[in-house]
Amino acid sequence: MSDLIRPLGPDPDEFCRKHPNAPGRHIPQDLPPVLVQVQNIDPKIEPMAYDFHTEQPIKGARAYYMHSVLHDWTDKTTALDIMMMTLFSAKERTEEQWRNLLEPAGLKIVKIWTKGEGVESLIECELA
Numbered sequence: 797m798s799d800l801i802r803p804l805g806p807d808p809d810e811f812c813r814k815h816p817n818a819p820g821r822h823i824p825q826d827l828p829p830v831l832v833q834v835q836n837i838d839p840k841i842e843p844m845a846y847d848f849h850t851e852q853p854i855k856g857a858r859a860y861y862m863h864s865v866l867h868d869w870t871d872k873t874t875a876l877d878i879m880m881m882t883l884f885s886a887k888e889r890t891e892e893q894w895r896n897l898l899e900p901a902g903l904k905i906v907k908i909w910t911k912g913e914g915v916e917s918l919i920e921c922e923l924a
Contacts, residue, residue, distance in 0.1 A: 807861070812838040823854060894919060 808824050822838075825846035834843050846853065852860070869877070889897070895905055904924040910917040 808841045809838055812840050820858060823857075825854075899924065 808822055811818070811822060821842055822840055823842045823844050825844045825848070827847060828845045831843050831845055837843070844853070854860075891905075891908060894908075898905060898919075898921060902924050903921040906920040906922050908917050908919050
């Protein structure tokens with residue numbers, strides 16, 4: 797699994813703890829100044845320096861996990877989204893809004909995984 801822009805968060809360690817026998821590699825990616833701060837991680841986790849504005853160096857991963865990534869947004873749109881999120885906990889996208897965002901990027905939603913009544917979901921996509 798390639799984990800984009802999240803090597804310091806709890807996700808990689810949590811995944812390894814819950815799935816100790818998962819096959820393959822877990823490769824969280826971030827910029828070098830962020831990666832130098834990574835300490836005491838599970839040996840199965842292989843941090844990689846990467847700028848997500850460049851071509852993805854890992855080809856054919858079973859999963860690419862993008863957590864809190866603002867991709868190809870204008871500064872104005874990004875600033876508005878961050879402001880809405882931090883000040884008002886607003887702009888949660890509907891399934892239709894996600895489809896309208898992902899389909900022009902060449903992705904097709906396969907399934908949306910939601911646990912319980914929470915607001916976070918995993919959106920499984922494939923190339924359209």
